[in-house]
Amino acid sequence: MTTTGIGAAVRRKEDQRFITGSGRYTDDLARPGQAHAYFLRSPHAHASIRSIDAAAALAMPGVLAVLTGEDLAKDNIGGLICGWMIHSKDGSPMKAGAHPALAQGKVRYVGDHVAVVIAETLSQARDAAEAISVDYEVLPAIAETAKARTSNVVVHDIASDNTAFEWHLGDKAATEAAFARAKHVTKLDIVNNRLAPNAIETRAAIGEYDMGTDTYTLYTTSQNPHVARLVLSAFIGIAPENKLRVIAPDVGGGFGSKISIYSEETVCTWASKKVGRPVKWTSDRTEAFLSDSHGRDHVSQAELALDENGKILAMRVHTTANLGAYMRLFGSVTPTYLYAPLLSGCYDIPAIYVEVDGVYTNTAPTDAYRGAGRPEAAFVVERLIEVAAREIGMDPARFRRRNYIKRFPHQTPIIMNYDIGDYSASLEKALEIADYKNFNKRRRESARRGKLRGIGFSSYIEACGIAPSAAVGSLGAGVGLWESAEVRVNPTGSIEVLTGSHSHGQGHETTFAQLVCERLGVGIDQVNIVHGDTDKVQFGMGTYGSRSGAVGMSAITKAIDKVIEKGKKVAAYAMEASEKDIEFKDGKFSVAGTDKSLGFADVALQAYVAHKFSGQDLEPGLKEGAFYDPTNFTFPAGVHICEVEIDPDTGVTKIDRFTAVDDFGVVINPMIVEGQVHGGIAQGVGQALLENAIYDESGQLVTASYMDYTMPRAEDLPSFHVGMTVTPCPSNPLGIKGCGEAGAIAAPPAVINAITDAIGHEDIAMPATPQAVWRAIRKAKMPMAAE
Amino acid sequence: MVNVTMTVNGKSVTAALDPRTLLSQFVREHMRLTGTHVGCDTSQCGACVVHMDGKAVKACTVLAVQADGRDILTIEGLADGSELHPMQAAFREHHGLQCGFCTPGMIMTAVDLVNRMGSDLDEETIRHELEGNICRCTGYHNIVRAVEAGAKAMTGGEVRQAAE
Numbered sequence: 001m002t003t004t005g006i007g008a009a010v011r012r013k014e015d016q017r018f019i020t021g022s023g024r025y026t027d028d029l030a031r032p033g034q035a036h037a038y039f040l041r042s043p044h045a046h047a048s049i050r051s052i053d054a055a056a057a058l059a060m061p062g063v064l065a066v067l068t069g070e071d072l073a074k075d076n077i078g079g080l081i082c083g084w085m086i087h088s089k090d091g092s093p094m095k096a097g098a099h100p101a102l103a104q105g106k107v108r109y110v111g112d113h114v115a116v117v118i119a120e121t122l123s124q125a126r127d128a129a130e131a132i133s134v135d136y137e138v139l140p141a142i143a144e145t146a147k148a149r150t151s152n153v154v155v156h157d158i159a160s161d162n163t164a165f166e167w168h169l170g171d172k173a174a175t176e177a178a179f180a181r182a183k184h185v186t187k188l189d190i191v192n193n194r195l196a197p198n199a200i201e202t203r204a205a206i207g208e209y210d211m212g213t214d215t216y217t218l219y220t221t222s223q224n225p226h227v228a229r230l231v232l233s234a235f236i237g238i239a240p241e242n243k244l245r246v247i248a249p250d251v252g253g254g255f256g257s258k259i260s261i262y263s264e265e266t267v268c269t270w271a272s273k274k275v276g277r278p279v280k281w282t283s284d285r286t287e288a289f290l291s292d293s294h295g296r297d298h299v300s301q302a303e304l305a306l307d308e309n310g311k312i313l314a315m316r317v318h319t320t321a322n323l324g325a326y327m328r329l330f331g332s333v334t335p336t337y338l339y340a341p342l343l344s345g346c347y348d349i350p351a352i353y354v355e356v357d358g359v360y361t362n363t364a365p366t367d368a369y370r371g372a373g374r375p376e377a378a379f380v381v382e383r384l385i386e387v388a389a390r391e392i393g394m395d396p397a398r399f400r401r402r403n404y405i406k407r408f409p410h411q412t413p414i415i416m417n418y419d420i421g422d423y424s425a426s427l428e429k430a431l432e433i434a435d436y437k438n439f440n441k442r443r444r445e446s447a448r449r450g451k452l453r454g455i456g457f458s459s460y461i462e463a464c465g466i467a468p469s470a471a472v473g474s475l476g477a478g479v480g481l482w483e484s485a486e487v488r489v490n491p492t493g494s495i496e497v498l499t500g501s502h503s504h505g506q507g508h509e510t511t512f513a514q515l516v517c518e519r520l521g522v523g524i525d526q527v528n529i530v531h532g533d534t535d536k537v538q539f540g541m542g543t544y545g546s547r548s549g550a551v552g553m554s555a556i557t558k559a560i561d562k563v564i565e566k567g568k569k570v571a572a573y574a575m576e577a578s579e580k581d582i583e584f585k586d587g588k589f590s591v592a593g594t595d596k597s598l599g600f601a602d603v604a605l606q607a608y609v610a611h612k613f614s615g616q617d618l619e620p621g622l623k624e625g626a627f628y629d630p631t632n633f634t635f636p637a638g639v640h641i642c643e644v645e646i647d648p649d650t651g652v653t654k655i656d657r658f659t660a661v662d663d664f665g666v667v668i669n670p671m672i673v674e675g676q677v678h679g680g681i682a683q684g685v686g687q688a689l690l691e692n693a694i695y696d697e698s699g700q701l702v703t704a705s706y707m708d709y710t711m712p713r714a715e716d717l718p719s720f721h722v723g724m725t726v727t728p729c730p731s732n733p734l735g736i737k738g739c740g741e742a743g744a745i746a747a748p749p750a751v752i753n754a755i756t757d758a759i760g761h762e763d764i765a766m767p768a769t770p771q772a773v774w775r776a777i778r779k780a781k782m783p784m785a786a787e
Numbered sequence: 788m789v790n791v792t793m794t795v796n797g798k799s800v801t802a803a804l805d806p807r808t809l810l811s812q813f814v815r816e817h818m819r820l821t822g823t824h825v826g827c828d829t830s831q832c833g834a835c836v837v838h839m840d841g842k843a844v845k846a847c848t849v850l851a852v853q854a855d856g857r858d859i860l861t862i863e864g865l866a867d868g869s870e871l872h873p874m875q876a877a878f879r880e881h882h883g884l885q886c887g888f889c890t891p892g893m894i895m896t897a898v899d900l901v902n903r904m905g906s907d908l909d910e911e912t913i914r915h916e917l918e919g920n921i922c923r924c925t926g927y928h929n930i931v932r933a934v935e936a937g938a939k940a941m942t943g944g945e946v947r948q949a950a951e
Binding site: 023028505507678681682683 | 807820824829831832871879888922
């Protein structure tokens with residue numbers, strides 16, 4: 001291992017600009033002559049719009065335009081789209097309600113976009129928005145997931161029972177037969193609480209139209225600028241792709257919330273031509289809570305069937321997934337194909353049957369949020385497993401060991417073919433780091449101090465590296481999920497790598513450069529990573545689903561291989577040797593069996609000066625591109641163990657220790673990977689203990705600021721004990737599985753399993769706030785008292 | 788409009804401002820010092836922390852007129868030319884940042900913390916003192932390590948190499 005190659009904890013190249021305040025995020029940009037947009041949003045969860053009178057607003061100082069859904073329609077600007085077609089079990093296509101970027105006749109959630117005011121300053125736009133008179137006919141609203149299907153409220157006329165799809169997966173008959181012969185059945189009602197993603201950089205957009213070239217440029221906070229351009233062009237119809245440039249500069253965290261193509265960037269781009277000025281919008285935090293895609297929000301009934309030896313026979317799950325008021329880009333796939341196929345967990349389960357009803361409500365749309373479906377699956381599986389072990393009186397570690405999949409590849413009954421893993425290895429290592437054997441001693445010691453101590457396991461699996469294009473196409477995806485790369489070698493041997501992945505905290509500028517260093521033997525300072533600009537990078541699918549390593553870096557690897565092949569040809573001419581005798585190692589092209597060699601930079605120069613070969617025999621230059629389409633998902637897995645101590649008098653839960661042992665396959669930079677694990681765990685602990693996006697019965701979002709929505713802070717978390725085991729992934733050239741979402745997937749069930757172990761009572765919902773824990777303790781002690 | 792004069796990163800500046808202009812708006816939009824970020828509207832997230840007369844303040848909650856005659860230090864003024872401040876170096880060395888958005892505020896808070904409480908800080912103290920700064924990426928684990936190391940480096944020691 002070199003100090004800058006694969007496996008080295010290289011300090012990040014991108015940090016210099018971030019620690020000195022010279023990062024360039026979208027809101028940091030100021031385009032010459034820019035005007036400011038302010039969106040008038042619906043204060044009602046559900047209403048018809050009888051009329052909008054903007055005359056007074058238009059007369060106010062600095063106001064350039066007030067635009068509504070009618071103006072969009074006049075310009076034939078299409079609606080926002082959902083990118084994945086789901087079919088119901090009866091074969092019918094999902095019922096996708098129209099989603100105009102500005103409301104057309106109706107608003108369906110608090111924060112829905114009614115009109116945009118564009119003015120010289122933001123203050124003027126905001127003041128003018130207050131002068132717009134909207135005549136609403138307020139309608140009854142439905143916010144609650146479990147009641148959506150039986151409500152009299154109809155969110156979209158196309159779905160009279162508020163059901164976009166009734167989807168299912170697995171073998172119902174086999175599952176029912178297995179349940180019929182089960183010795184023991186564990187049943188749980190599970191609520192997976194709604195979360196707001198909360199990247200600390202809020203969304204922002206600047207649309208700019210250049211009359212001279214008839215082209216648009218959109219600067220935006222996107223995880224996938226090329227997909228944004230494709231959607232804005234092909235579906236929304238702003239401009240053809242060759243007339244639209246999308247730039248996602250430094251982006252301050254995404255977590256899935258910056259995948260979707262939203263109203264605001266659509267309107268800013270379109271409006272920039274109408275007002276003849278660049279149009280800038282930056283979300284404030286409350287707007288972010290109201291309008292960013294939310295995550296999770298499932299209500300499930302789950303059952304696990306066991307035989308007399310504690311072997312799992314079958315699993316049965318029914319989930320109602322709250323889609324919110326509209327289906328955003330991944331809104332339909334997140335609670336279906338990104339969720340249900342992971343319900344086999346790490347376990348050999350012969351029969352599984354899952355039903356998912358996707359329901360509309362008058363709430364913010366839900367979409368991918370760190371883990372996207374997989375945290376919801378892991379929570380169902382790992383709660384069922386833990387409770388089943390407790391019910392049959394078996395140690396939860398032993399119960400898992402007994403049911404783990406041990407031979408690979410393993411075909412689950414629900415689509416997935418796990419290529420490799422060693423779940424026992426992760427478990428044993430986690431047990432050791434967590435000092436499991438002394439847990440009971442610690443529990444007694446806590447009890448002596450009047451505290452309740454509990455331990456909880458989570459042996460999660462996830463599917464990353466999304467995904468083989470043909471496979472996802474057959475499941476309803478609107479696009480392929482490959483990745484592209486281009487490796488441009490300059491005449492002096494320095495290198496630019498253009499990638500379709502997008503970094504918004506993941507450190508690609510460092511890890512991708514490490515790959516180049518490893519393969520081409522150049523110094524890390526000679527490598528620059530270019531991403532996030534559709535005029536520079538030809539195309540790319542972007543970063544989400546922990547795909548940038550497994551898919552994005554595999555594309556770079558392919559392009560590097562082509563560079564080496566071309567370099568061998570150049571070197572053969574330059575050294576007057578046969579191409580088949582040229583070897584490339586440690587940054588040098590050498591002639592086998594001789595002492596003749598040329599460095600990488602020398603060969604690059606020879607490729608560009610082209611003095612030693614004829615243009616008819618070999619093209620000058622050294623630049624290669626590649627598209628990489630994965631052959632399978634990757635399957636990171638691991639074991640997280642949480643140990644809590646609870647004060648029964650206050651219900652306050654303290655995480656005393658948190659151990660994570662993950663198998664991510666080959667690790668490029670362990671420092672960065674551990675950082676991803678830490679951050680994921682924090683978000684998972686946040687879900688389990690603190691965070692909750694709450695709508696009241698009328699559809700008002702009660703938690704729309706950091707005063708109301710509890711973000712994890714430094715004091716809420718412990719330091720983490722992180723370990724790794726490695727089974728290299730056989731499905732891509734680098735052996736990478738992906739690490740970005742593991743913590744957020746694994747942590748919630750580990751925390752809740754620890755709390756329920758401590759209080760001796762399974763009935764507690766997330767977030768397990770002090771009040772909820774205190775009530776649960778009271779309920780366990782004296783069931784009547786807490787009612 | 789009101790006239791405001793203050794020192795920003797060692798330079799005296801005077802501007803005529805709308806009285807409702809926030810200090811965060813002033814440094815970002817008028818001074819074009821965009822390292823000071825705004826992450827919330829309720830003085831909770833701490834992405835906007837700057838120093839006013841040597842003490843950490845949330846620039847989104849200070850009016851520019853309140854900074855009249857004061858000495859303001861933003862993240863851009865923390866390094867000594869091309870030499871990083873020890874706290875900046877520690878954040879890099881200990882991987883105390885990912886997306887980088889909360890980082891300027893986090894570093895300015897950490898420097899203030901050491902100025903107030905000295906360099907001998909235990910983990911509990913650091914975590915408590917960071918209550919006004921939210922990070923969504925790091926889980927705070929490496930931020931705590933960075934502040935520990937940066938604190939020591941600020942009082943003379945070098946930034947220790949992180950354990951590999």
